[in-house]
Amino acid sequence: MRRRRWRWLLGGVLVLLVTGCFAPQGPMFGDGSAVPEEASRVRMPVRPGPDGGWVVNSTEAGLLGQGRALVRLPGPGRRGWRLALPAEFAVTSPQPGTAHSAFVRGHRVVLVGGREGRRGPSAIAGLDPEQGRLAWRHELAPGSRVFLYEDGFARVLVADCRPGSCGLTGLDAWSGRRAWTCTERGPVRVLDGCRDDALAVERPSGDHRCGPYLVTPDRVATLDPETGRPSWLTGLRVPRGGIDRITQNGGHLTMATAPARGSCRVTVVAARIGKDDGDEEGDWQRTFVWDQPQAPREPRSGCRWDRALPLFAGYAMALPDAEGALVVPLYVGTLSHSRRLAPGEYLVGDGTMNPVIRAAGRPDRRLDRSAPPVRPAGLSAAARRVTAGFWQDGRRLVLLDHEGRPLWEGASDCRAFAGEGKGPGTAVTWCDGADLVTLRPVGAD
Incomplete structure (x- = not known):
C-alpha cells in the first residue's frame, strides 16, 4: 500500500514537472x-534627449528622466509621480559617474550633480523611489570621482585621490549615511571596472563583474564594499606604463595601458582569477599599435583612440591592432585561440551573444559565419x-x-x-x- 502511494505521489510530481516545463506559452x-x-x-x-532616448530609463522601476524632469510611470502596485530636479542634478550625461548623470541599479538611483564653472562632479544625491523626492545629498571635494557597487551592495564609493594619497568613503545608497572612510597612501588611483575605466562599457552582466579597483604602478586591489578594506591581488603581472583601463571578464582580469604618445603602442594583459589545476585558460600579454578605425584621432596622443568604445562584444574581445583587430574568445581567453580581422574591421555588439563585424563601406556580418544575417532584408x-x-x-x-x-x-x-x-x-x-x-x-x- 505504501509503495502504491509513493507511485501516485511520484506520478503527480512528474505531471507537475511536465506541465510546468512544456505548458504552451502565451x-x-x-x-x-x-x-x-x-x-x-x-x-x-518627459521628452527624450537629442538622441531620441532618456538618460534615465528603468523599465524595472518605471522611471524616465531627462534634463530636470524625472518621473515614475504608474503601474501595478506603483504610484506615479513627477519630480523637478534642481539644476545641479539635471540629468543630461549618458555616462554614469560624470557630472549631470545617474547611477541606476534596479530601484536604486543615485544622481551625480555638476555646477557651472566646475569640472567633474560637485555632489551626489539619493532618490527615494516611493516618495519621489531626493532623500539625501553629499557634497564632493573638487576632483572627486564616484562609483557604484553593482554586485548587490547598496554602496556608493567616493574617491578623492591626490598625488600622495587617496581618501575613500563608502556611503549607504539608500540613506546616504557614511559606512566607512579610509586613506590609502602613495600613488593610488581608483578605476571603475564597470564604466569609465572598463574595457567593456556594456550593461554589467555576470561575465563582466563590476566594482572599483585600487591601482598602483605595480599592484591591484579590490575594495570590500562593507568595510573598505583592500584585498591586494597576488601574482598579477601589471603592465609597464600604468593601468589605464581594467575589467574582470569571465575568469580573467584584463588590464590595458593607454596608447603611448607618438607610437600609439599599448600593452594588454589578461590574468586568471582563481586559478585551478587543469584550467585550460592561460595568462597572456600582448603589445601592439592601437588603432580603432571607428575613432577620431585623440588630440593628446595623436592615436585613433576612443576610451568610451568597448572592446568586449558578446562572447569576444577585439584588440584594435593596427595590423588588424585580434579577436580573443571570452570563455577561452587565450591568444592561441584568437582570430585576426581584416584591416579596418572592428567588432560591435547588438544585444546578442554573437557580435557583428563592421567596416566602412561594407555590409555588417556576424563573427560566426554560420549565424543568420545581422538584419532582415529591406532594413x-x-x-x-x-x-x-x-x-x-x-x-x-x-x-x-x-x-x-x-x-x-x-x-x-x-x-x-x-x-x-x-x-x-x-x-x-x-x-x-x-x-x-x-x-x-x-x-x-
Whole structure:
C-alpha cells in the first residue's frame, strides 16, 4: 500500500514537472505570429534627449528622466509621480559617474550633480523611489570621482585621490549615511571596472563583474564594499606604463595601458582569477599599435583612440591592432585561440551573444559565419533591434515574422525600448507624437 502511494505521489510530481516545463506559452514578440495590441497610451511625461532616448530609463522601476524632469510611470502596485530636479542634478550625461548623470541599479538611483564653472562632479544625491523626492545629498571635494557597487551592495564609493594619497568613503545608497572612510597612501588611483575605466562599457552582466579597483604602478586591489578594506591581488603581472583601463571578464582580469604618445603602442594583459589545476585558460600579454578605425584621432596622443568604445562584444574581445583587430574568445581567453580581422574591421555588439563585424563601406556580418544575417532584408544599416522580431529603422518601427514579412508597422518619434524580461508579455514602448504608447503581444486572428 505504501509503495502504491509513493507511485501516485511520484506520478503527480512528474505531471507537475511536465506541465510546468512544456505548458504552451502565451503570445510573444518574435514567435512569428503575435501582433501588437495597444496596452496603454499616455501623454509624454518627459521628452527624450537629442538622441531620441532618456538618460534615465528603468523599465524595472518605471522611471524616465531627462534634463530636470524625472518621473515614475504608474503601474501595478506603483504610484506615479513627477519630480523637478534642481539644476545641479539635471540629468543630461549618458555616462554614469560624470557630472549631470545617474547611477541606476534596479530601484536604486543615485544622481551625480555638476555646477557651472566646475569640472567633474560637485555632489551626489539619493532618490527615494516611493516618495519621489531626493532623500539625501553629499557634497564632493573638487576632483572627486564616484562609483557604484553593482554586485548587490547598496554602496556608493567616493574617491578623492591626490598625488600622495587617496581618501575613500563608502556611503549607504539608500540613506546616504557614511559606512566607512579610509586613506590609502602613495600613488593610488581608483578605476571603475564597470564604466569609465572598463574595457567593456556594456550593461554589467555576470561575465563582466563590476566594482572599483585600487591601482598602483605595480599592484591591484579590490575594495570590500562593507568595510573598505583592500584585498591586494597576488601574482598579477601589471603592465609597464600604468593601468589605464581594467575589467574582470569571465575568469580573467584584463588590464590595458593607454596608447603611448607618438607610437600609439599599448600593452594588454589578461590574468586568471582563481586559478585551478587543469584550467585550460592561460595568462597572456600582448603589445601592439592601437588603432580603432571607428575613432577620431585623440588630440593628446595623436592615436585613433576612443576610451568610451568597448572592446568586449558578446562572447569576444577585439584588440584594435593596427595590423588588424585580434579577436580573443571570452570563455577561452587565450591568444592561441584568437582570430585576426581584416584591416579596418572592428567588432560591435547588438544585444546578442554573437557580435557583428563592421567596416566602412561594407555590409555588417556576424563573427560566426554560420549565424543568420545581422538584419532582415529591406532594413538599412542603421536599423536597430528593439526586441525579438521588432526593429526600428530611423522612425520606422516594424515587427517581422519568421520569413521577414511585416506583421505590423508604425513610426516612432523616439528610441523605442523593450520592457523587462524576455518571456511572454514583453512589451515595447514608443512615441507617437505627444503620446507614449506601450504595445503588448497578442495572438493573431
